[in-house]
Amino acid sequence: MKKSERLNQMLRFINRQQHFTLQDLMQEFQISKRTALRDVASLEELGAPIYAEYGRYGGYRLLHQMPLPPISFSSQEIYALYFAMQALRSFSNLPFQVSFHSIHAKFISELSESQRQEIERMQNRISFRHTEQIKDSAHLEMLLMAAVKNSVLKIEYQKAHQKSTRHIQPLSIYSMKGYWYCQSYDIDKKAYRVFRCDRIMSAELTDIPPLENLNEMNMQNAHSLWKPSEQALQLKCTVTQTGIEHFQQEHYPSMKLVHKTESTFIIGWYEPNEVDFIIKYLAGFGKSIRIIEPTILKEKLRQYYRDLLDHI
Structure with a gap:
């Protein structure tokens, strides 16, 4: 990182921190103590109102917040931001209903002519193969803000031909294979559930107090919250390297990979009402998977293949 860019970022850092030490600067910007000292001196020369505090808990303090220079991006950062935006093109729905086209137009208008030409040349040499969004999800913003x-x-939830009223405490939303999903705690069933967002027909805030034990740490690792019921069945399969790659592309909170000396296993569980879903999921592995338990799942997978052959 160039010194001018580092000083720009350092100004923003100390403006947030107000109080900082040389160790803070060394850790944040991966620089030596000597460089940190020189940078502090440079900031003072630029007019930053910094004064030193001595003693055991000493360091530096900013007398008052200061106006910051406009944020600027290097050409490499601009290209990275532009191509990161391409992920938005697959979705007709996004939280806050922000369209890719409006963001794209504003972004491009702020670029220099040479940067626009560079991006146009890159567009012909790189492509993003996205899964297009399959169904609209009308309540993403409300689900996200409820989680936050x-x-x-x-909510009114439509699954197959059944509609039900549910009270949920959303934890997070994510997109996978063309659908949006909401990880939530189902207040009525007292269990963690994943809801497909396009099946949520309506959503409204309630006065029901949220569960306090769903703390910030759990929300950051929502997969760890899923627990099997007493009726859940244990699942164990061996997988080849191809199967490992397939698992890494698509798996669920109730599953994990376990590596042993000579084999790799998918270990997990599923609820009795999820058997059809599990069969279709395992069938996607083809020859790269072999079911060890439960035995009944082996037979159901065989029957699934027989039905496919009869349909041909």
Whole structure:
């Protein structure tokens, strides 16, 4: 990183921190103590109101917040931001209903002519193969904000030909294979569930107090919250290297890879009402998987293949 760029970022860092030490600067910017001292001197020369505090808990303190220079990006950062935006093109729905086209137009208009030409040349040499969004999800913004603000929602959920009213506390939303999903705690069933967002027909805030034990740490690792019921069945399969790669591309909170000396296993569980879903999921592995348990799952997978052959 160039010194001018580092000083720019350092100004923003100390403006946030107000109080900092040389060790803070060394750790944040991966620089030596000597460089940190020189940078502090340079910031003072630029007019930053910094004064030193001595003693055991000493360091540096900013007398008052200062106006910061406009944020600027290097050409490499601009290209990285542009191509990161391409992921938005697959989705007709996004939280806050922000369209790719409006973001794209504003972004391009701020570039220099040479940067626009460079991006146009890159577009012809790189492509992103996205899974297109299959169905619209009308309530993404409310689901996301409920997760952020720790709120409980009342939703109407349509699955197959059945509609049900549920009270959920959303934890997070994510997109996979063309669908949006919401990881939530189902207040009525007292269990963690994943809801497909396009099946949520309506959503509204409630006055139901949220569960306090769903703390920030759990929300950051929502997969660890899923627990099997007493009726859940244990699943164990061996997988080849091809199967490992398939698993890494698509797996669920109730599953994990376990590496032993000579074999790799998928270990997990599924609920009795999920058997059809599990069969279709395992069938996607083809010859790269072999079911060890439960035995009944082997027979159901064989029957699934027989039905496919009869359909041909």
